[in-house]
Amino acid sequence: MLLFASCVADAEWLGDARPMMGTEVSVYLWSDDPEAGLATLEAVFEEADRIDHLMSTYKDDSEISKINRTAAESAVEVSHELYRLIARSLEISVLTQGAFDITYDSVGQHYDFRERQRPDDETVMSELENIDYRHVKLDDMSATIRFQRHGVRINLGGIAKGYVVERGIDILRSNGIEHAIVTAGGDSRLLGDRRGRPWMVGIRDPRKDGEVAISVPLQDEAISTSGDYERFFDEDGVRYHHIIHPGTGTPADGVHSATVFGPDAVTTDALSTSVFVMGVDLGLRMIAVLPDYESIVIDAEGQVFFSDGLEQPADPTVE
Numbered sequence: 001m002l003l004f005a006s007c008v009a010d011a012e013w014l015g016d017a018r019p020m021m022g023t024e025v026s027v028y029l030w031s032d033d034p035e036a037g038l039a040t041l042e043a044v045f046e047e048a049d050r051i052d053h054l055m056s057t058y059k060d061d062s063e064i065s066k067i068n069r070t071a072a073e074s075a076v077e078v079s080h081e082l083y084r085l086i087a088r089s090l091e092i093s094v095l096t097q098g099a100f101d102i103t104y105d106s107v108g109q110h111y112d113f114r115e116r117q118r119p120d121d122e123t124v125m126s127e128l129e130n131i132d133y134r135h136v137k138l139d140d141m142s143a144t145i146r147f148q149r150h151g152v153r154i155n156l157g158g159i160a161k162g163y164v165v166e167r168g169i170d171i172l173r174s175n176g177i178e179h180a181i182v183t184a185g186g187d188s189r190l191l192g193d194r195r196g197r198p199w200m201v202g203i204r205d206p207r208k209d210g211e212v213a214i215s216v217p218l219q220d221e222a223i224s225t226s227g228d229y230e231r232f233f234d235e236d237g238v239r240y241h242h243i244i245h246p247g248t249g250t251p252a253d254g255v256h257s258a259t260v261f262g263p264d265a266v267t268t269d270a271l272s273t274s275v276f277v278m279g280v281d282l283g284l285r286m287i288a289v290l291p292d293y294e295s296i297v298i299d300a301e302g303q304v305f306f307s308d309g310l311e312q313p314a315d316p317t318v319e
Contacts, residue, residue: 023185105155106130162269206256222265227257
């Protein structure tokens, strides 16, 4: 989760936050016409709801649920929008050498964090062979998707929220809004600045709820954080969380949170998950070859690491 300094002090600042997509979606914008601003704000929430109904694995009638039910039997024709996002996901899988993998849900489906339930070792091992993005085959000519083996499931949880906030900004921009924030869980997209000043974005302390570890000034930028504190439970000194390492089928360890900044929230969303899975060294090496993206990683010891393009404070440690 990202923490923002209060920004709704004036009448022209309009905002709302609603429970959606298994998290909270919030929109804050500046409008000289409050009535038009409220209508635009509502349009962003309607778009988030539409995307959720398209991509949620928790809705039996969603397009992605249909894919999971039938793509191992035969090719499934999908909408152009969903096809493009799945294709984008597979491209990022190649970029990250499999650290980002939408087939993680083959194991992820067996977790219930509210009920503190996790798969046993036998289940993890049996499902592990189903985690491989290369099992997902796309046909550009027919816009179809097919799974190469039974048991494969896909989940866009590591990229869909970034897509939601990017689409929200598109709607705001097309309606003449120049200063805004759209947030969905740990993913945010900033439109412009805070009317002459940068937005101060706080990366939360991964072990102190509600406290900020690092504040970063940003404008017209996307920022995504993946953390082991979002959906989790602790058992016998082990934290079981939702970020599954595709190579092991178990929650990735060694990192408490990974934050990525860049021009596009779809990419920052997927890359923050990737850096978390890859760990500090490999994750920051990958970010180093992407000129438009930067990262801040807090490891399991509370030490803070910065990618090469970011200025580091004197004592980069989270107590």
